[in-house]
Amino acid sequence: MKHQQKLMVMLLAAAGLLILPLVLQGFGNAWVRIADMALLFVLLSLGLNIVVGYAGLLDLGYVAFFAIGAYMYGLMSSPHLTETFPALAAMFPNGMHTPLIVVVPLAAGLAGIFGVLLGAPTLRLRGDYLAIVTLGFGEIIRVFMNNLDQPINITNGPKGINQIDSLHFFGLDLGKKVSVGGFELASVSLYYYLFLGLVVISLIISHRLELSRVGRAWMAIREDEIAAKAMGINTRNLKLLAFGMGATFGGVSGAMFASFQGFISPESFSLMESVMIVAMVVLGGVGHLPGVILGAVLLSALPEVLRYVAGPLQDMTGGRLDASILRQLLTALAMITIMLMRPRGLWPSPEHGKSLQATKP
Numbered sequence: 146m147k148h149q150q151k152l153m154v155m156l157l158a159a160a161g162l163l164i165l166p167l168v169l170q171g172f173g174n175a176w177v178r179i180a181d182m183a184l185l186f187v188l189l190s191l192g193l194n195i196v197v198g199y200a201g202l203l204d205l206g207y208v209a210f211f212a213i214g215a216y217m218y219g220l221m222s223s224p225h226l227t228e229t230f231p232a233l234a235a236m237f238p239n240g241m242h243t244p245l246i247v248v249v250p251l252a253a254g255l256a257g258i259f260g261v262l263l264g265a266p267t268l269r270l271r272g273d274y275l276a277i278v279t280l281g282f283g284e285i286i287r288v289f290m291n292n293l294d295q296p297i298n299i300t301n302g303p304k305g306i307n308q309i310d311s312l313h314f315f316g317l318d319l320g321k322k323v324s325v326g327g328f329e330l331a332s333v334s335l336y337y338y339l340f341l342g343l344v345v346i347s348l349i350i351s352h353r354l355e356l357s358r359v360g361r362a363w364m365a366i367r368e369d370e371i372a373a374k375a376m377g378i379n380t381r382n383l384k385l386l387a388f389g390m391g392a393t394f395g396g397v398s399g400a401m402f403a404s405f406q407g408f409i410s411p412e413s414f415s416l417m418e419s420v421m422i423v424a425m426v427v428l429g430g431v432g433h434l435p436g437v438i439l440g441a442v443l444l445s446a447l448p449e450v451l452r453y454v455a456g457p458l459q460d461m462t463g464g465r466l467d468a469s470i471l472r473q474l475l476t477a478l479a480m481i482t483i484m485l486m487r488p489r490g491l492w493p494s495p496e497h498g499k500s501l502q503a504t505k506p
Contacts, residue, residue, distance in 0.1 A: 162341060166334040177333040179449045181405060184340035185398055186445035190425045190437045191347045192394025197423065198432030199360060200387035201367025203276040206263070206283025208419035210392040213259055214252040214399025215409045216290060216300060218243065221251075222310040222404065229298050245314040248400050256396020257389040264388030268381055271370070283419050291411040305410025312339065312404045319404070336405050343401065347394060351434055354390070363387055364432075428483060430490030439492050444480075451475050 169176040189211060196204045220226055221243040227234040233241070243251075263282050267275055294302030311320025311332070319335045354360045362383050365373040374380050403409050421444060429440020455471040483491060 166330075166337040167328075170331060170334060174331050174333050177331065177337060179446055181333055181336050181340055182449075183442045183445040184337065184344050185402055185405070186422070186425060187344050187438050187441040188340070188347055188394055188398045188401075189422050190429070190441035191344070191351050191434070192391045192398070193422050194391075194426050194432065194434070194437045195351065195354065195363075195394070196387050196391035197426055198437065199355065199363040199367065200384060201363075202384065202387060203272065203423075204279045204388075204391070205276045205416075205419055205423060206279035206281070206286075207391070207395055207422055208414050208416070209263075209283040209286035210256040210260060210395030211399040211402070211418070212286050212290060212411075212414035213256050214396035214401075215403040215414070216306070216399075217252055217255055217396070218248055218400035218403040219306040219309050219409050220299075221248075223306050223308050225301060225306050225308075226299075242310055242313070245312050248312070248404075249397055252396040252400035253393035254396075256392040256399070260388040260390075260392025260395075261385050263392075264385045268384055280416065280419075283414075284416060287411050287414050287416075290414070303411060305408055305412075306403075307408045309403050309407045309409070311407070312336075312401075320407075336401075340401060343397065348434060348438075355434070359383065359386065367432075424480065428480065428490060430493040433490070433492060433494035436490050436492030436494070440490065443491075444476075447479060448472055448476050 165180060166177050169180060189207070192210075193204065193207050196202050196207070221241050224240055227237055227240055263279065267278050270278055290300045291303055293300040294304075300306070311318060313319070317323070317335070319339065320332050322329055322331050323335065324330070362373070362378050365376070365378060366380055366383060370380055402413075406413075425440040425444045426437055427440070428444060429438065430436025451472045454475065455469070458471050459467070487493075
């Protein structure tokens with residue numbers, strides 16, 4: 146009976162997620178965009194959960210892989226490179242228009258390579274030292290993208306890259322609305338279904354990794370690296386694998402973000418974004434997939450929803466307080482309240498802390 150109830154809940158949740166953009170469209174496309182960005186942050190959080198939640202490696206530079214995926218897609222699906230390099234313009238007279246089937250593997254592979262490159266020099270680092278190094282890596286990538294417009298203009302520097310193509314697959318342009326059975330689906334709704342499909346695939350991968358021998362080895366390293374090494378676990382290779390696997394999720398998310406926005410610049414990949422992704426994982430419940438999803442949805446959607454609260458509050462103060470500052474203040478207060486009431490996260494893993502509870506007299 147319990148299994149049937151769980152199956153029923155999953156079917157109802159799936160049905161709710163499928164009709165959600167259709168309902169939100171009635172209130173305006175802005176609400177569908179909020180749902181789209183929430184799904185992108187869920188994808189990012191699932192990737193970071195592999196590094197932080199499973200392997201226990203504190204990564205504060207995860208936004209770097211997000212930037213790598215975004216710039217990879219931006220350069221391959223915009224007129225920037227063909228306008229800068231005449232040789233590429235001759236090779237692609239109709240422009241570089243990368244299809245989805247090429248984008249996803251390429252973004253995952255490129256970000257994965259950079260993830261391994263980040264992990265290699267940090268193998269002997271732990272805790273705060275690892276966090277500082279990864280933080281520096283994230284800032285290096287952002288500064289690199291910001292300054293790589295001279296002497297050869299590759300990233301267009303602080304001006305960013307615009308005119309980025311929307312995604313195409315099976316003849317469907319996600320940048321244009323379509324009509325299905327007399328019902329109109331906006332572009333943001335089409336992206337919603339694409340992002341939802343990627344999140345479902347990522348969830349399956351993460352769940353299978355958690356139950357695999359590799360996942361159990363990661364968790365052994367997280368609990369006690371010295372003991373794991375003494376038991377014969379190759380901690381070096383498994384750490385590199387964790388960095389690489391987590392980075393692939395970030396790369397795919399970045400490519401989707403670039404196609405969705407149509408414009409990218411270094412300001413989109415600041416340290417604050419990386420901190421927010423870490424906060425999503427910690428707030429929801431480290432290492433627990435439902436908790437990670439809950440934390441990502443709340444922290445990505447809450448600031449946007451609070452726009453409608455900050456405006457009236459600003460009017461109440463006669464305009465003396467800026468609405469964006471009020472929104473950040475309300476978000477911070479909500480996070481502090483939740484962490485005080487639920488220090489292990491909103492939805493922690495049932496296994497987390499069980500050994501400690503068993504030792505109590």
